[in-house]
Amino acid sequence: MHHSFKNLLITTALFATTSTFANEALLLEARNVASMVPPKLLQVLTEEIAKGGPASAIEVCNVKAPQMAKAASEQTGWMVKRVSLQNRNPKAVPDAWERAVLEDFDKRAAAGESPTTLEKSELVSNGDKGKEYRYMRALPVGNICLACHGTADKLSAEVKSKLQSLYPNDKAVGYTLGQLRGAMTIRKPQ
Numbered sequence: 001m002h003h004s005f006k007n008l009l010i011t012t013a014l015f016a017t018t019s020t021f022a023n024e025a026l027l028l029e030a031r032n033v034a035s036m037v038p039p040k041l042l043q044v045l046t047e048e049i050a051k052g053g054p055a056s057a058i059e060v061c062n063v064k065a066p067q068m069a070k071a072a073s074e075q076t077g078w079m080v081k082r083v084s085l086q087n088r089n090p091k092a093v094p095d096a097w098e099r100a101v102l103e104d105f106d107k108r109a110a111a112g113e114s115p116t117t118l119e120k121s122e123l124v125s126n127g128d129k130g131k132e133y134r135y136m137r138a139l140p141v142g143n144i145c146l147a148c149h150g151t152a153d154k155l156s157a158e159v160k161s162k163l164q165s166l167y168p169n170d171k172a173v174g175y176t177l178g179q180l181r182g183a184m185t186i187r188k189p190q
């Protein structure tokens with residue numbers, strides 16, 4: 001083999017390995033960051049539902065969910081939020097990249113992948129604005145979610161009227177167990 005060609009192959013292999021490691025570290029970090037909010041939010045929801053029922057827990061979620069995402073962003077340097085194809089919070093509309101990922105998650109879940117492990121990561125190039133590492137993790141519908149996101153028969157009259165007044169354009173109802181409610185979405189400039 002020609003010497004310089006062999007060197008080139010070695011360099012390419014080394015470079016590929018290094019960049020895989022860099023991405024691997026980022027992926028591990030992204031997984032951690034994306035896992036910060038859901039357990040805390042679930043705990044608050046569970047406590048509030050136990051205390052005052054789902055209708056009163058809506059008001060807590062309304063305030064606490066955005067607060068927790070903001071705190072996680074400030075703590076980690078990643079931009080942390082939630083998105084959904086059928087959003088409740090008017091700000092939870094996915095951008096083009098997030099929409100494509102959410103649609104892909106739905107397809108992967110329909111093809112039998114476990115909704116609890118669906119994730120996607122990518123180093124995205126934003127032209128002049130440089131590169132950004134983006135990561136999403138699916139949020140599946142569990143039993144506790146149904147009282148506020150389920151089909152009409154699962155929602156109390158009180159829940160319906162509270163949702164109506166806080167979220168007049170709410171699209172986040174009608175879900176059944178195991179469906180994908182949305183995803184955590186996080187991003188960080190590279």
Ligand code: HEC
Pocket residue numbers: 042045054055057058059061062063065066082083084086087088089090092139140141142144145146147148149172181182183
């Ligand atoms: C007590 C009612 C309640 C329960 C229970 C509940 N949610 Fe929500 N959910 C809300 C409210 C209210 C919002 C809007 C919060 C906001 O304004 O950011 C919301 C928003 C969301 C969002 C952000 C996207 C959007 O549509 O705005 C996701 C994702 C979500 N919920 C998933 C879940 C999942 C998964 C569960 C079960 C583990 C769950 N929720 C349980 C009330 C609830």
